Structures are given as structure tokens and as C-alpha cells.
Amino acid sequence: MKVGFVQNNPLFGSITNNLARMASVLAEQSADLFVLPELFTTGYQFLDREEACRLAEPIPDGLTTQTLVSLARNINTTIVAGIAEREGDAVYNSALMVGPKGYLGKYQKAHLFDSEKKIFAPGTTPLEVFDTGIARVGIMICFDWRFPETARTLALKGADIIAHPANLVLEHCPEAMITRCLENRVFIVTADRVGIEERIEGQPLKFIGQSQVVTPDGDILYRASVDQEEFKVLEIDLHQARDKRINSLNHLFEDRREDLYRIE
Amino acid sequence: MKVGFVQNNPLFGSITNNLARMASVLAEQSADLFVLPELFTTGYQFLDREEACRLAEPIPDGLTTQTLVSLARNINTTIVAGIAEREGDAVYNSALMVGPKGYLGKYQKAHLFDSEKKIFAPGTTPLEVFDTGIARVGIMICFDWRFPETARTLALKGADIIAHPANLVLEHCPEAMITRCLENRVFIVTADRVGIEERIEGQPLKFIGQSQVVTPDGDILYRASVDQEEFKVLEIDLHQARDKRINSLNHLFEDRREDLYRIE
Numbered sequence: 001m002k003v004g005f006v007q008n009n010p011l012f013g014s015i016t017n018n019l020a021r022m023a024s025v026l027a028e029q030s031a032d033l034f035v036l037p038e039l040f041t042t043g044y045q046f047l048d049r050e051e052a053c054r055l056a057e058p059i060p061d062g063l064t065t066q067t068l069v070s071l072a073r074n075i076n077t078t079i080v081a082g083i084a085e086r087e088g089d090a091v092y093n094s095a096l097m098v099g100p101k102g103y104l105g106k107y108q109k110a111h112l113f114d115s116e117k118k119i120f121a122p123g124t125t126p127l128e129v130f131d132t133g134i135a136r137v138g139i140m141i142c143f144d145w146r147f148p149e150t151a152r153t154l155a156l157k158g159a160d161i162i163a164h165p166a167n168l169v170l171e172h173c174p175e176a177m178i179t180r181c182l183e184n185r186v187f188i189v190t191a192d193r194v195g196i197e198e199r200i201e202g203q204p205l206k207f208i209g210q211s212q213v214v215t216p217d218g219d220i221l222y223r224a225s226v227d228q229e230e231f232k233v234l235e236i237d238l239h240q241a242r243d244k245r246i247n248s249l250n251h252l253f254e255d256r257r258e259d260l261y262r263i264e
Numbered sequence: 265m266k267v268g269f270v271q272n273n274p275l276f277g278s279i280t281n282n283l284a285r286m287a288s289v290l291a292e293q294s295a296d297l298f299v300l301p302e303l304f305t306t307g308y309q310f311l312d313r314e315e316a317c318r319l320a321e322p323i324p325d326g327l328t329t330q331t332l333v334s335l336a337r338n339i340n341t342t343i344v345a346g347i348a349e350r351e352g353d354a355v356y357n358s359a360l361m362v363g364p365k366g367y368l369g370k371y372q373k374a375h376l377f378d379s380e381k382k383i384f385a386p387g388t389t390p391l392e393v394f395d396t397g398i399a400r401v402g403i404m405i406c407f408d409w410r411f412p413e414t415a416r417t418l419a420l421k422g423a424d425i426i427a428h429p430a431n432l433v434l435e436h437c438p439e440a441m442i443t444r445c446l447e448n449r450v451f452i453v454t455a456d457r458v459g460i461e462e463r464i465e466g467q468p469l470k471f472i473g474q475s476q477v478v479t480p481d482g483d484i485l486y487r488a489s490v491d492q493e494e495f496k497v498l499e500i501d502l503h504q505a506r507d508k509r510i511n512s513l514n515h516l517f518e519d520r521r522e523d524l525y526r527i528e
């Protein structure tokens with residue numbers, strides 16, 4: 001199957017503009033799964049919770065989800081994309097999934113990074129694996145990478161691929177995702193952004209790009225630049241992820257020693 | 265405190281020789297904790313279980329443990345070292361810990377790699393943290409790295425430092441240990457070996473060296489060569505490992521979402 005990502009540099013707050021640019025890029029491409037960055041329509045550095053609330057959208061009824069539903073139908077693909085979500089009075093840092101047949105589901109970021117805690121509510125959705133008809137796809141968002149249980153839980157629930165929308169500022173993540181792939185034998189598609197935001201004076205945020213597709217053997221199929229908008233589509237073989245053996249005697253899941261992992 | 269490792273190239277089966285060489289290296293050094301490689305007295309590639317059984321020693325009553333007990337007392341240090349252990353009828357791939365006051369404990373490798381499964385029994389000891397009086401030290405052995413739960417369990421049980429005797433053949437481990445440090449905010453001292461063993465014709469094993477000390481911030485304080493015997497002693501600050509905050513709002517353990525990690 002073919003998987004792709006878009007690495008963008010959104011203009012803060014210009015939802016319709018950022019969405020239209022993304023849609024025009026995707027409309028020209030062909031893949032079975034596209035992953036877009038975290039908060040791809042709004043940008044990242046909200047001044048406060050009220051601003052995020054104003055720019056957030058309901059899922060699936062908001063403009064972004066509905067636009068992506070149409071797009072996914074038109075180009076016959078599945079899309080995972082990060083947006084600010086408004087649900088009742090709460091704002092979440094969420095990712096939605098849509099496919100050729102419509103809306104598939106959402107995930108609300110469980111591990112909020114730094115000042116995101118002042119803006120967003122921690123996620124209430126489970127770590128869930130969605131069946132696109134072609135692949136079983138789990139979702140994690142950006143800083144979720146730092147907690148090994150996130151990818152582990154998705155892998156144990158059957159994910160072949162982890163879609164990983166991100167707005168990375170911590171340098172270690174791209175390399176750490178190799179470990180996440182090796183320990184779980186999954187593919188991970190990280191869709192990051194580039195550019196700098198300094199909406200809060202003295203607090204510039206530089207996003208590190210390096211969107212990538214990593215295989216269950218820890219090979220980087222492609223890693224994007226640190227500062228350019230890019231898209232990439234790559235062929236992957238899901239059998240690699242579905243076979244958890246790493247040699248004739250080791251099976252990554254069957255070898256787990258759950259009897260030893262419990263903390264008293 | 266000071267931590268050190270020795271990277272060796274043992275002569276297969278020459279326990280007294282390998283042990284004497286190691287003791288002579290350590291006798292000249294000064295550190296609060298030394299980590300020695302996996303199976304450092306015997307070498308790695310046993311022909312069969314019987315051979316391993318013949319070369320294995322009881323812990324703590326065997327020659328190696330008793331020699332290291334004396335050495336640790338003489339140079340006032342704690343030593344973690346990997347050896348083949350005979351316990352009743354079983355042979356384990358184990359690591360022992362001794363300090364200035366004597367024997368402290370042992371760990372039997374939980375996740376056996378490849379043909380080790382034909383030689384050793386899987387470990388029956390818990391993932392345990394030992395208090396040396398200076399630091400809380402957990403032990404994992406070589407391939408245990410591939411399972412995130414190993415380091416996670418030791419860290420959640422309070423390890424400041426994970427002593428990691430190894431005989432590495434998989435190229436990804438040295439980089440993966442950076443992820444293990446970052447996700448747990450622990451120090452990891454990996455003591456690996458170098459050299460090639462081909463006791464089974466057509467099955468040469470090349471050990472990759474690169475013993476290293478990595479900090480809770482993912483910095484490699486020192487990484488040894490891929491092919492030379494080496495020892496190294498480094499100063500570390502345990503406070504780094506005892507503070508699980510990575511910024512004013514994120515605490516690596518308090519931010520864990522155990523409610524989401526359970527597999528139904």
C-alpha cells in the first residue's frame with residue numbers, strides 16, 4: 001500500500017487558507033493513507049484557552065472534517081489530520097480520521113506538552129485502532145511519543161501503522177520513533193511542520209520538520225528536511241508489521257514477560 | 265558519583281583468565297559503580313546447553329562472585345557483571361551485583377535472544393532495584409532493551425541508574441538506549457564486548473562494542489569504539505535522574521495515562 005505525509009508551515013489562525021492549501025496538495029496525490037500534522041489548520045502557539053476555543057471546530061461536524069471527508073471520497077484515500085477540537089465546553093488537541101466512506105473516528109491527545117496544558121483538556125478517547133479496509137491504523141499525537149505505553153498499547157491492539165501528527169520542538173523525537181518501530185514492529189508515519197512561531201514575545205518556537213516514514217525494522221524510508229514544506233508518498237508492505245517475529249526464535253509480543261512488568 | 269564500564273573481548277571458556285584480566289583492570293580504577301559485560305567470564309556462543317552448564321557458576325557461591333566480592337571490598341565499589349549462572353538443574357544468563365559489604369543480589373535475563381533460548385532458561389527473578397548506599401541501581405541484560413517494559417519497570421521502581429551488561433549484535437541498541445533514558449529519565453550504563461566468535465561454523469557473531477553512558481536528557485557522555493577493549497570512568501549527577509520533570513509543566517511519571525494503557 002501507499003502512505004504519504006504532508007509537512008506544512010501553516011499561517012497562524014488562517015483556517016480556511018491552511019485547509020485550502022492542504023486540500024490542493026492532496027488533490028494531486030495518490031495514496032491509501034495520508035497523515036497531516038498536528039493542528040494543521042490553526043497553527044500551534046495559542047495565546048490562551050479562549051483563542052483556541054474560538055479557532056477550534058467540532059469533529060465531525062466542523063469545516064475541516066467535512067472538507068476532508070469530501071477530499072477523501074474524491075481521491076479515494078484515508079486521511080489522519082490534527083486539529084483543535086471543540087467538544088462541549090472543552091478544547092482538545094485532536095486528530096480525526098476520514099476515509100472514502102466518510103468519517104472514521106478521532107483521538108484526543110493524551111499527553112499534553114508544556115503550555116498545551118494551559119490550553120487543552122487532556123484526552124478522554126481511548127488509544128484506538130481503526131480499520132481502514134486496507135490497514136489497521138492507530139493514532140498518536142506529537143509528545144505522546146515520549147511515553148512508550150502509547151505506541152505499545154496501539155501495537156498490542158493490532159495497529160499495523162501508527163499515524164503520528166506532530167508539531168515537534170524536541171530534537172530527539174525523530175530518532176526515538178525508530179525505537180518505537182523496532183520495539184513494536186509497526187510502521188510509523190510522522191507528519192510534522194516547519195517554521196517558527198513567536199506569538200508570545202520571547203517564546204519563539206522552532207518546529208523541526210523531519211517528517212518521516214519508519215519501518216518495523218527501524219529503517220527510515222524517507223525523512224523530510226528540517227525547514228521546507230514537503231509531501232511524500234511511499235510504498236510499504238504491511239506484512240512486515242503483521243509478522244512480529246524478529247528471527248525464528250523471537251516473537252516480540254509472545255516474548256513479553258508480563259509476569260515481570262507489574263509494579264506492586 | 266562516578267560510574268564506569270569495561271568493554272572486553274573474552275577468550276571463550278577461559279573463566280580464570282578472563283576474570284583475572286578483568287580484576288587487574290578494575291584494581292587500578294576508582295568509581296562508585298562498575299558495569300561489566302554479559303557473560304564476561306565465559307564468552308557467548310555456547311555449543312549447547314551442556315557446555316553452558318559446565319561453564320556456569322552458582323551465585324553467590326561461585327568463583328566469579330567471590331572474586332568480585334573481594335575486589336569490590338578492596339577498591340570500595342559496586343560491581344554489576346554478567347555471567348552464566350547454574351541454579352539447580354537450570355542455567356541462566358544472569359548478572360550479579362556486589363558491593364563493599366558483599367553480595368547484593370542477582371538478575372536472570374528475562375528476554376532471551378535467538379539461540380540463547382536453546383541454552384538458557386528464561387529468568388525467574390523480578391526486575392529489581394538495589395540500593396548501593398549511593399544510588400538505586402536496576403539491572404537489565406542485553407536484549408532486554410528491546411522491550412520497553414523492562415527499563416520502564418525498573419524506573420518506576422525507583423532506579424536512578426540501569427546497569428546494562430550486554431553482548432550486542434543488533435546494531436540499533438546503542439541509539440535505542442537514548443530513548444530508554446529519555447522516556448524514563450534514568451542513566452544507563454551499557455557495558456558491551458567486542459570481537460568475533462565463530463564456534464559454530466557458518467554462524468559468526470560480531471559484537472558491536474559501543475559501550476556507553478547515557479544521561480536522563482539523552483546525552484551520550486561517552487561511547488566506546490566498535491572494536492577495541494576499553495574502560496571508562498565518568499562523573500554523573502544523580503539529581504538528574506531523581507527529578508522526573510522535563511519542564512515546569514511536564515513530569516514524566518505523573519503525566520502517564522494509566523487509564524489508557526490497559527489492554528482489554
